[in-house]
Amino acid sequence: MKGNHWGYGKENGPDVWHKNYPVALGSRQSPIDIPHQVSHDPSLGPIVLDYDHCTSINICNNGHSVVVNFDDTDDRSVIHGGPLENPYRLSQFHFHWGGKGCDGSEHTVAGNSYASELHLVHWNAVKYKLFDHAAAAPDGLAVVGIFLETGDDHRWLHTITDAMYMVKYKGSATDFKGFNPKCLLPSSLHYWTYLGSLTTPPLHESVTWILLKEPIAVSEKQLGKFRLLQFTGEEEDQRLRMENNFRPPQPLKGRRIRSSN
Numbered sequence: 001m002k003g004n005h006w007g008y009g010k011e012n013g014p015d016v017w018h019k020n021y022p023v024a025l026g027s028r029q030s031p032i033d034i035p036h037q038v039s040h041d042p043s044l045g046p047i048v049l050d051y052d053h054c055t056s057i058n059i060c061n062n063g064h065s066v067v068v069n070f071d072d073t074d075d076r077s078v079i080h081g082g083p084l085e086n087p088y089r090l091s092q093f094h095f096h097w098g099g100k101g102c103d104g105s106e107h108t109v110a111g112n113s114y115a116s117e118l119h120l121v122h123w124n125a126v127k128y129k130l131f132d133h134a135a136a137a138p139d140g141l142a143v144v145g146i147f148l149e150t151g152d153d154h155r156w157l158h159t160i161t162d163a164m165y166m167v168k169y170k171g172s173a174t175d176f177k178g179f180n181p182k183c184l185l186p187s188s189l190h191y192w193t194y195l196g197s198l199t200t201p202p203l204h205e206s207v208t209w210i211l212l213k214e215p216i217a218v219s220e221k222q223l224g225k226f227r228l229l230q231f232t233g234e235e236e237d238q239r240l241r242m243e244n245n246f247r248p249p250q251p252l253k254g255r256r257i258r259s260s261n
């Protein structure tokens with residue numbers, strides 16, 4: 001991986017991330033496979049997403065995914081409840097997906113992948129001053145994972161896919177105001193939760209994962225628009241289509257996965 005930064009290719013993909021990020025071989029890495037039997041924990045309350053005053057800022061292509069960033073300078077959009085001791089502030093959301101007709105989720109359920117996975121990234125601003133401090137702390141982040149399966153058009157996803165032609169190349173960004181990710185939630189907020197990590201470098205073991213059991217449906221056409229994005233910048237000779245930007249499941253290493261009701 002000399003010089004050529006981490007990515008999802010043969011030379012710089014998940015199998016070699018450990019060379020620059022040794023925590024890749026750690027004891028609480030993500031994603032994982034969610035097995036059939038998960039212990040139900042009646043003490044686990046509902047997860048609450050207070051996004052009514054959320055402020056989206058822009059949508060950008062960071063060379064690894066397409067990301068919608070939020071104003072997280074105050075507690076205007078937080079999640080709380082469930083396994084969380086504090087409220088966690090919404091910072092950004094992004095996606096992971098596969099190639100045409102291939103699955104691209106990061107977490108798998110009883111060995112099965114979904115077409116894509118949406119991550120709503122939140123940080124513990126009660127205990128940490130900055131996102132990057134929280135991102136390196138064991139109780140710093142809470143990521144809500146939502147599975148996407150192919151089916152009917154998603155009524156609201158078009159606002160995101162329509163903006164993608166503006167952020168085709170790595171390093172591009174455009175205004176993206178007034179988007180409330182509540183419209184991307186499934187009808188049920190039942191979830192699995194476990195302690196894990198960022199699924200991309202720096203792979204910090206700082207994430208309380210909250211995976212919603214119910215997937216949302218998006219059309220193959222909508223997913224196809226994700227694949228118009230490129231890993232590479234406008235000025236680069238190589239034109240690498242952004243797809244298969246997912247890390248495969250990692251060893252559970254004795255961790256407990258809990259299920260809300």
Ligand SMILES: NS(=O)(=O)c1ccc(CCCCO)cc1
Nearest residue numbers: 119121132135143197198199200
């Ligand atoms: N795929 S993920 O939700 O685990 C995720 C979320 C956020 C980051 C950015 C970490 C920046 C550390 O300074 C990286 C990965």
Ligand SMILES: [Zn+2]
Nearest residue numbers: 094096119199
């Ligand atoms: Zn992610």
